[in-house]
Amino acid sequence: MSREYETVIGLEVHVELATKTKIFCGCSTQFGGEVNSHTCPVCTGMPGSLPVLNKQVVEYAIAVGLATNCEITRHGKFDRKNYFYPDNPQNYQISQLYLPICRNGYVEIETEAGGKKKVGIHEIHMEEDAGKLIHDEWGDVSLVDYNRSGVPLIEIVSEPDMRSAEEVIAYLEKLRMFIQYLGASDCKLQEGSMRADVNLSVRPVGSDKFGTRTEMKNLNSFTAITHAIENERERQIDIIEAGGSVIQETRRFDDNKGESYAMRSKEDAQDYRYFPDPDLIPLDVSQEWIDRIKSEQPEFRPEKMARYKEEYGIPDYDIGIITDNKRMADIFEEASAICGQPKKVSNWLMVETLRLLKEKNMDAVDIRYSPKHLAALIDLVEKKVINSSVAKEVFEKMFDDDTDPVQYVEEKGLKQETDSGAIKAICEQVIADNPQSVADYKAGKEKAIGFLVGQTMKAAKGKADPGTVNALLRELLS
Amino acid sequence: MELKQLSALELGKKIAAGEVKVKEAVDAAFAVSDEKEADIHSYITIDKEGAYAAAEKVQQAIDKGELSSPLAGVPVAIKDNMCTEGILTTCASKILCNFVPTYTATAVEKLKAAGAVILGKTNMDEFAMGSTTETSAYGVTRNPRNIAHVPGGSSGGSAAAVAAEECFYALGSDTGGSIRQPAGYCGVVGIKPTYGTVSRYGLVAYGSSLDQIGPLAKDVSDAAAVLEAISGYDEKDSTSIDRKDLDFTASLKEDVKGVRIGIPRDYFGEGLDPEVAASVKAAAAALKEAGAVVEEFDLALVKYAIPTYYTIADAEASSNLERFDGIKYGYRTEDYTDLHDMYKKTRSEGFGPEVQRRIMLGSFVLSSGYYDAYYLKALKVKALIKQAFDDAFKKYDVILGPVAPTTAPKLGESLSDPMKMYLGDIYTISANLAGIPGLSIPVGRDAAGLPIGMQLFGDCFKEDVIIRTGYTYEKIRGAF
Known part of the structure; x- marks a missing residue:
């Protein structure tokens, strides 16, 4: 009817x-x-x-x-x-x-x-x-x-x-x-x-x-x-x-x-x-x-979306979310310009930023962290100064009060252990402490290496690069 | 000469020279008030405590050489529709019976900065609506020249205070003649400047597009000096104009040679008292004698001024006075059942009959279906009236006429016939509609001894020529 x-x-x-x-x-x-x-x-x-x-x-x-x-x-x-x-x-x-x-x-x-x-x-x-x-x-x-x-x-x-x-x-x-x-x-x-x-x-x-x-x-x-x-x-x-x-x-x-x-x-x-x-x-x-105001009009979303596709080559889905809000788009553009890693910037926005916004019941316009700090964080990970799990922790802090990640990592002593001798020593200790897992690995159970990597990371208080640890353990057990 | 008889500038000179202390000047003014207020009632509030405190501070500043204004230390009376921080400001209305502002009007602030000492707040018609000061909720003011008569209005208290020597000068406000007419009735000088010359910030609005603050003074020199002190651009008033030509005292010269004076025939027609007509014409003749070129002409649209004025002023007033509702400040009725009952009773009890009449008139002309026929049409006529003055000022430097059709009426004669009272504004309101400056100056007395006022109009921003003409006439006339 x-x-x-x-x-x-x-x-x-x-x-x-x-x-x-x-x-x-x-x-x-x-x-x-x-x-x-x-x-x-x-x-x-x-x-x-x-x-x-x-x-x-x-x-x-x-x-x-x-x-x-x-x-x-x-x-x-x-x-x-x-x-x-x-x-x-x-x-x-x-x-x-x-x-x-x-x-x-x-x-x-x-x-x-x-x-x-x-x-x-x-x-x-x-x-x-x-x-x-x-x-x-x-x-x-x-x-x-x-x-x-x-x-x-x-x-x-x-x-x-x-x-x-x-x-x-x-x-x-x-x-x-x-x-x-x-x-x-x-x-x-x-x-x-x-x-x-x-x-x-x-x-x-x-x-x-x-x-x-x-x-x-x-x-x-x-x-x-x-x-x-x-x-x-x-x-x-x-x-x-x-x-x-x-x-x-x-x-x-x-x-x-x-x-x-x-x-x-x-x-x-x-x-x-x-x-x-x-x-x-x-x-x-x-x-x-009127002319002055017209000349100062920003690039609006449709034009921005087209440009992102052309310029950054990130997925349409990402573009849609990032340009939904100008604050997000601004962070994306600025951080990408600084660190030259648009894809990584996009990932931080799409995953951690959205998660925290939702968790804290916030709006994208309220994002407080500055693009240069996000760029610096990406840089820290890229240079293997911190690993990705530490990076998440630093990001949360940054999200709350725009903390400078470089300074924060320094102050809190969160840098990855880069001294290969020290990491090797920890690996050897873990191998000695976990004979069963070692035996499992040697018996062909691939999963056991994961457990040993985890134990090593734990012993290193997270400050080691998991990839390096993985390689080292395999070398020691071979 | 007694201290109280000095002009504001004469007193200022003596104070500057150290011959008179500020406190003595305040003493002299209050001595007159103590003696005469029971009869005249110029003031709603006399602030002795505040005045003496200010006198002391100003004296110290003068002694230290920090104040150079010619008005430093000179006591002043302020019309009760200008906000004064810490001093009751009633607009002569019951609805503001307890209102003590948290800030001071710009014009008053400028006087204070110049070292003025405020004696009190003068009586007026309620919200400046009236021509006799009889609509005040706090009792009438009487004309010091003859206490059986009104002082005029709405700045009747200010005019009376100056005429009675209760102060050395006063501030008034003029929406349709409220400075010039009482000045004329009381035999003092009043100036309404070009619209936008004096900030309206802190002046409780009646008709916003017409209101201007101006001086009431003993002579033209004082009026020019006071106007100079209170004028100037104010960023708090969007209608304030950034003028550079504010040195009005520079025009205090005895010279009218070649000044072209036009006398509108329409101002000397039916309804004008013959004694008033004769005095004003004699004054014009004296100016001609002194070298001015004087001739009669036809100023168009004169008869439309009154309906145009009352339509616009009342429309604006009906909206301006909405804020007096018993919610935030001022009077609130005792008993009420709900919000609308509170509004109705508060406003019915708080406003007097003349104010209620104008709110009703104003609400009517703005109401849906009547807006075009009344308010919009009035705005169009206002523009035509302005055009008529523009045309006249192409031929003349000054337009000269009477201030009012008669001298001050007897107390109680006017309120019974509002239409007659409105018609009394015929010569003054055009200046407000056209935004031009007007100066009122005494030119004689009628058989009953009541002052007769003459009015001089100048084109917008041409206060200089009316001040010069007024000053010259004053020299010819001699002491009033």
Whole structure:
């Protein structure tokens, strides 16, 4: 039955920008921090305070607009959106309604069928984030923390061009890639630095009229978005099939329960009384400024993937994972340039880095170790200063706090025993201590040599090269 | 001459020369306040403790030669809508009855840096909305020239304090005439500078695109010196302008030869008191006598100024005043059931009737469906009014007219008829809409002894010519 319906989806994506200071004052944007410690008269709405635009916000917004093929508004303005709520200290939010910074762009996504599709971008505008209410359940009061008040956001509004959850995810992944590659945001859905509201309606296949849409909020993972879309599509079709009509409303999705409930309907819609903020001067963007930002655009993922294939000759699978995140790609390129071993660099990224990220529940953008230290570690292994098991131990340390591997190996005395006399002595001792294994080996049991190598490595506290030990033992036993 | 009668610059000279101690100047001002405040009520807050502490510090700095400003040590009164760290700042509203700012407005900060001693915070119309200082939540201010009359507004407390010699000069703010009109009613000099000349940072906003801080002073020289001290680019105010021509005292010259003065016929029509008209025309004749070229002309669009002004100012005010909600600071109602009940009661109890009227008007003109017809149209008319002034300034250096249609009305006469009160702003508001500077100077008295003010407009950034013209007229007129 539901195959007769087409789903129509448009997204409003909020992205928190990675500026050091807030959009209209000099306060820090750093996450966490003592309650109300990153505040000043401006971001707490003190009488007489005035906003001053942070230029970096505009720069990031333009960069995202250029990456998504938007027209950049040369003469823009900021508008006040008036509504009362305690997390909003002025009781108006400074946003852009009439002349948003970017308009009429698109993002190209790959569809399931393997084709390409353009998802239109209606506009991108800049605005300020609100503070946070903290409800004290025991004291029957609510308190406000304005640390987030004035943190810069861009809102990317798509056209209703998507037709499935898969397309939505592909669009979001593409947006995230552009924005992360630009360094404009870390785009973490879980932490809220990227938030997507889904506008969805259904209509009979073939119809050219849109159905009534709902807006779904509180979606903080790709899985939740997928669930919400599937759930809302079914809900709307059920209503229509039962002869009812969908109500235009905002709904909140609860991913644990797998269902949504109405937050407010269109009748409750507020009149925000938008008007140009008289405290801010019009925003004039020069062609030179746009050209400069354009010239500084990084190489994005598709081009990077093609180049890696050509330049480094590593497997497609590796390329896919490494370029998924710009931090990874940067480490790969820099470390490879230093040590000249792209394959080895790739291995460290693909195996140990991914393992530790997963184990520590971290995101690739949070990788702390520097490429030069990874290169140095590879070099240590290559020159047989340490063996691979010691290297793993050193890497873990490096992963945690970007320790210099050369210094660490030196300080902890982890260098391999290179004195062949000393290793030989240990081998002889192991042979003397393990007559049974020696006998087994001599009787043709190849596996016994492995045990003896292990014992020797253990006696050498891991600081011997297993290959050398293997050869030495065979020589002594022959 | 008594100390209290000195102008700010005369006092500054004596302090610099060591003939007068800063404390003596403060004593003189407070002595007047002690005697007259019961009648006049210029101040909402008098900060004796702070003033004497500042006097001591400033005196030390002067003695060490660290302060060279001509205003060093001169006591000043500040309108109560400018934030002063540690001093109650109410905007004459109940809703800010307990608000003590954590920072100081840039203009006040500049005065402090120049060695000014703050005596207190002056009374005003609530949130600068009014033309009589009668909308204050803390009682009316009376006109020192005749206490049965209002001092004008909204900077009525500042004008009265200067006229009554309770301070040596004062700061006011002007959104539609709030410096020039009370200066005219009280017989002192007031200047509203070109928009963007004085930082608005720390001035509690009424109509952001129109608000400017400026001086109220005993004479043109003082006003020019004060304006010079408070002007300058401020990175904290995006609408602040980086001007290089801020040496306003350089224009204190007795010379109007060849200055082209235009008198708008529209400013001398219906509704203008004949005594006011006669005094202002006489002043114009005196300037002509001194060498100025004076002629009448038609300034377009005058009748549209009032509706345009009240649409824009109220729209901005309705949004600017949203932050007063009982959440973060200021007054909060006693009993409430939930958040919205708290908002409603706090704002209904905290704002007076005139403020509520303007918030409603402003909210209406911004509301969906009316925005284009009112607010947007008002912005277009504002641009046309600016164009009319641009055209006029191609022909004239100065535009001369009355400050207000009448002299100061009696207390209680105005509030019953808001429309009449609004119409009283007819001659002053155009300067705010066009962003141009205006200077108000006393030119005479009516039969009841109340001062009559004349107003001089200059083109944007042309304070120099109106200061020079005002100064020259003042020399011709003699002591007021």
